[in-house]
Amino acid sequence: MTSDAIKQFVEDARAVSVEETAKVMKLTFKRSGVEHPQPCPNCGGTDTFAFNTSKNKWNCRAGGIGGNDGIGMAAHCHDLDVRTRKGLLEACEIVLGRSMPDEAERESEEERAARLERLEQRRLQNEADAAARADTQADYREKERNKARGIYRPLDDLRTSRLKHGRLYLGRRCAGYPDATWLRVGADVTYWHGQDERGGPVALYSGPAMVAPFIGPDLDLIGCHITWIDLDRPPKYRPIFYGLTTEGAKAGLVPWVFGDPAASAEDLSDGLYELLPSKKMRGSKKGGLIPIAGHPDEQRWVGGEGIENGVAFGEWEGWRADTFYFAAGDLGNLAGPAEASSRFAHPALKKLDAKGVLRPAMVQGPVPKRDQDADDAMWVGDQVDELVLLADGDSERVMTAAAMARARARHARSGRLIPIVWPQTGCDFSKMAAEAEAGT
Numbered sequence: 001m002t003s004d005a006i007k008q009f010v011e012d013a014r015a016v017s018v019e020e021t022a023k024v025m026k027l028t029f030k031r032s033g034v035e036h037p038q039p040c041p042n043c044g045g046t047d048t049f050a051f052n053t054s055k056n057k058w059n060c061r062a063g064g065i066g067g068n069d070g071i072g073m074a075a076h077c078h079d080l081d082v083r084t085r086k087g088l089l090e091a092c093e094i095v096l097g098r099s100m101p102d103e104a105e106r107e108s109e110e111e112r113a114a115r116l117e118r119l120e121q122r123r124l125q126n127e128a129d130a131a132a133r134a135d136t137q138a139d140y141r142e143k144e145r146n147k148a149r150g151i152y153r154p155l156d157d158l159r160t161s162r163l164k165h166g167r168l169y170l171g172r173r174c175a176g177y178p179d180a181t182w183l184r185v186g187a188d189v190t191y192w193h194g195q196d197e198r199g200g201p202v203a204l205y206s207g208p209a210m211v212a213p214f215i216g217p218d219l220d221l222i223g224c225h226i227t228w229i230d231l232d233r234p235p236k237y238r239p240i241f242y243g244l245t246t247e248g249a250k251a252g253l254v255p256w257v258f259g260d261p262a263a264s265a266e267d268l269s270d271g272l273y274e275l276l277p278s279k280k281m282r283g284s285k286k287g288g289l290i291p292i293a294g295h296p297d298e299q300r301w302v303g304g305e306g307i308e309n310g311v312a313f314g315e316w317e318g319w320r321a322d323t324f325y326f327a328a329g330d331l332g333n334l335a336g337p338a339e340a341s342s343r344f345a346h347p348a349l350k351k352l353d354a355k356g357v358l359r360p361a362m363v364q365g366p367v368p369k370r371d372q373d374a375d376d377a378m379w380v381g382d383q384v385d386e387l388v389l390l391a392d393g394d395s396e397r398v399m400t401a402a403a404m405a406r407a408r409a410r411h412a413r414s415g416r417l418i419p420i421v422w423p424q425t426g427c428d429f430s431k432m433a434a435e436a437e438a439g440t
């Protein structure tokens with residue numbers, strides 16, 4: 001081998017980007033974004049290793065090493081020492097996906113030009129693909145946001161609307177409703193479910209619903225949260241919807257239509273029909289929150305998962321003027337993702353695994369995932385110095401406790417108090433409020 005051929009070989013490898021190398025090495029790409037975290041092929045761990053396709057950088061926290069070239073990344077992942085000639089050349093082989101040239105196989109000037117042209121074409125194609133992906137995602141997000149705005153904006157304030165459903169619903173569930181303009185109510189909000197033969201969405205139901213906005217840190221509406229109301233159906237005062245499952249359709253059953261008799265317990269347990277949620281979200285909720293009462297500029301915030309708990313608690317403490325009441329929409333958006341290593345076995349609950357063996361159910365742990373994005377959980381104003389988190393006593397206790405601890409850790413700031421308030425065991429604030437109201 002001549003030293004010229006080797007120099008050329010190494011030069012070629014140096015020209016390969018981190019993204020190209022990641023593809024050659026078949027590393028994992030997230031579906032969107034430029035940062036791609038994963039276990040380190042060399043050191044293991046969970047999200048210890050990541051490469052960034054926009055910055056052309058890679059980094060391994062476990063190995064305490066990183067850089068901005070494909071060779072270094074390949075070397076770390078394959079545990080090669082690039083300070084030795086052998087290690088360097090092996091890393092170059094990985095990056096280029098071909099073995100070292102010997103004199104006989106040395107490529108001609110034309111072959112080299114053709115290969116560089118291929119590399120350049122591939123790079124341009126990758127750029128175009130990535131841009132197209134980002135465009136479709138942004139388009140989809142914007143369309144969904146516009147739909148959410150289209151649902152929310154034309155509706156009346158729940159507090160003053162001629163339609164009493166919203167006030168009666170919250171009155172029965174939470175013993176009152178806020179004197180605020182965030183929550184709205186509509187007489188004919190459509191419940192879409194499934195597709196017709198031509199692939200269009202099917203309106204399963206249309207009726208009264210409470211509609212809340214999801215807002216981002218700039219108070220822009222990014223989505224909406226819909227709760228359909230049926231005042232004749234205690235204790236939750238929400239309609240019941242059933243959907244035909246894929247299994248049910250295969251078995252030749254017809255879609256359930258609102259007004260049809262309830263699906264039988266047998267059909268439900270056989271998975272032919274399913275109970276559908278009577279709450280839905282449109283647009284994005286990620287990183288956003290549902291305002292209930294007061295203004296996000298306040299220094300004291302109170303809220304939990306659901307709107308009902310927030311309203312019941314606000315009602316109970318008399319809607320303090322210095323407080324912003326909110327809901328996160330769900331526990332995931334309240335607490336954010338967990339660090340995988342903090343997962344733990346439930347002390348009592350067991351689950352059948354794939355082999356039919358009974359094993360402890362695993363619970364998402366109390367430690368927030370490292371290197372989270374800002375919108376991995378709801379936002380909290382920087383000025384907030386008291387964040388009262390309302391736990392949902394209806395949900396499984398251990399899982400909820402771990403999530404509340406995670407929420408507290410995630411939203412912790414110096415000088416900020418984050419008390420967690422629990423309702424009576426097996427109860428939630430809205431149930432307690434409703435029972436107090438009914439005198440039970």
Ligand SMILES: [Zn+2]
Pocket residue numbers: 040041042043044049060061062063076
């Ligand atoms: Zn590593």
